[in-house]
Amino acid sequence: SLFYPVVFGLITYIGQMRSGIENNPLTFYFSIFLAFWSLAFTTQWTRRQNELAFLWGTETHSTFEKARPEFVLLAKNPHVVGIEFSHNPVTQKIEAMVVDSRGAKLKKVFNACLVALCMAVVLCGVVCCQYIKLIPIGGSVYAGKMLGSILNGIFITLFGLAFERVARVLTQWEHPRTDTEFENSLIAKSFVFDAVNNFACLFYITLFRSSAIGAPSLGMPMRNQSCTAVVVSCSNSTLNEALLDQCVDGEMQVPSCISDLSFQLAIILIINQVVGGVMEIGIPTYKAKAK
Numbered sequence: 001s002l003f004y005p006v007v008f009g010l011i012t013y014i015g016q017m018r019s020g021i022e023n024n025p026l027t028f029y030f031s032i033f034l035a036f037w038s039l040a041f042t043t044q045w046t047r048r049q050n051e052l053a054f055l056w057g058t059e060t061h062s063t064f065e066k067a068r069p070e071f072v073l074l075a076k077n078p079h080v081v082g083i084e085f086s087h088n089p090v091t092q093k094i095e096a097m098v099v100d101s102r103g104a105k106l107k108k109v110f111n112a113c114l115v116a117l118c119m120a121v122v123l124c125g126v127v128c129c130q131y132i133k134l135i136p137i138g139g140s141v142y143a144g145k146m147l148g149s150i151l152n153g154i155f156i157t158l159f160g161l162a163f164e165r166v167a168r169v170l171t172q173w174e175h176p177r178t179d180t181e182f183e184n185s186l187i188a189k190s191f192v193f194d195a196v197n198n199f200a201c202l203f204y205i206t207l208f209r210s211s212a213i214g215a216p217s218l219g220m221p222m223r224n225q226s227c228t229a230v231v232v233s234c235s236n237s238t239l240n241e242a243l244l245d246q247c248v249d250g251e252m253q254v255p256s257c258i259s260d261l262s263f264q265l266a267i268i269l270i271i272n273q274v275v276g277g278v279m280e281i282g283i284p285t286y287k288a289k290a291k
Contacts, residue, residue: 001041008033065178067096074175083175098177108185111170115189118163119196125155126201133260149264152201153271163193198268205261 012026053059067075074083075096082100087093098104133148167189176182 001044005034005037062178062180063090065180067177068179068182070172071175071177072096096177104174107174111174111189114166114170115193118159118166118193122155122159122193122197123200125159126152126204129155129201130204145260145263149267150271152264153268156197156201156268157271157275159197160194163197164190167193201264201268202261205257205264 008030012024012030015026016024053061071083074080075085082098082103083096084099085094086097086099088095088097129148129152131148132151133145135144137143137147167186170189171182171186174185176185
């Protein structure tokens with residue numbers, strides 16, 4: 001299923017090597033292809049999942065799923081309010097059930113606020129790393145760009161590892177009744193946080209830094225000094241009239257952040273692969289040899 005994106009991606013990369021990142025005409029079509037391919041892939045996988053559930057007879061698994069052992073212990077504890085043994089109308093048996101959901105709803109609201117706080121910390125880290133990229137180190141702008149990108153990639157990995165434990169603790173505190181409810185709650189927290197943690201810096205570079213182009217009042221030269229200068233024709237009808245005074249011989253140079261975006265994405269992927277390899281292969285191998 002990944003064959004077609006790989007082939008199209010290689011063709012796009014070859015075009016990038018010949019015409020550059022900013023002037024590659026295949027980038028736009030590759031983005032459109034990925035959007036439709038992702039939709040088709042998820043739809044096909046949903047159909048396959050439903051087909052396997054029907055063949056294996058697990059369509060009603062979540063309906064008749066047994067309570068988690070931790071949940072049963074809570075029902076046996078007389079000091080726990082809202083969880084006790086009662087009649088299950090689905091199975092027609094006496095099982096550990098939630099008889100008062102107000103406490104569970106309050107816990108979910110509190111956890112949502114904590115997740116939002118964690119995402120705010122991530123956004124602050126993104127802004128700090130992007131600011132570091134604008135500080136010349138040893139008189140070199142490239143060195144500051146490299147340092148900020150590496151720090152950003154390290155922070156993304158550390159925040160992701162830390163939130164894995166935080167999300168599991170928060171989910172256990174909610175006391176889900178079944179394993180399916182536990183996994184759904186854990187996945188929801190992880191998905192929202194990982195989306196912000198992994199893509200916040202990319203959206204910042206794409207939207208906020210690029211939107212500052214041609215706006216001296218917003219500090220355009222300072223905010224875009226790590227981007228690449230691209231020549232734009234002043235005859236473009238979409239060009240802001242306030243920028244016409246910067247045209248020289250019918251052309252002007254504006255910073256393009258696509259190269260910075262590609263560089264940041266490459267650093268993030270490399271750091272994730274290195275850290276993942278160390279944790280999954282390096283550490284277990286070291287522990288096995290130490291024994």
